[in-house]
Amino acid sequence: EAQVTQNPRYLITVTGKKLTVTCSQNMNHEYMSWYRQDPGLGLRQIYYSMNVEVTDKGDVPEGYKVSRKEKRNFPLILESPSPNQTSLYFCASSSLGTGVFEQYFGPGTRLTVT
């Protein structure tokens, strides 16, 4: 089954404690992206990757890091989480160069930073 998986689904942590949210897709997609969803703001892009070892900032990259060492995985790293990073996070993937632009989303990770 074609899917994007994220782990963990729920996470409560404290300010300053480094954490990683994993994302994996099994569709051989080149493009992967992280979004955060906040009330009244919709989904905003954090970082994206066009292929292995190619990453770039989205609209709200501050406080986040990513890496793309393998095509299927795109982890999101919060080196020193702060309460304003409490949010619902989504990973997404899509193919490139095919004229198909739909992105497939993971189920989301709800992060609370206290």
Place this chain on the structure above:
Amino acid sequence: DQQVKQNSPSLSVQEGRISILNCDYTNSMFDYFLWYKKYPAEGPTFLISISSIKDKNEDGRFTVFLNKSAKHLSLHIVPSQPGDSAVYFCAALRTGGGNKLTFGTGTQLKVEL
């Protein structure tokens, strides 16, 4: 700067009637538009899309209309069903600019019996 706007945070419709969800955009470089549906505790799922070379795209009960001159698109759901109750996000991209999606803020649709 909100480049994609959904000005109605919520919409309530009776089962069997038409639901019309609206979306406006400001960036004239956007040339492809998508609608996503999102249920609680799930990720957004793709619903329907339209290229700027068209003004209408239909898929079953779902039709998207695009008015480029007004920078406006709408999603029509006919007939509406209780299972359509969800948050609907409008998204836009510039096809020559990679796959970056710019999302609206979403409209919560409630279809009542």
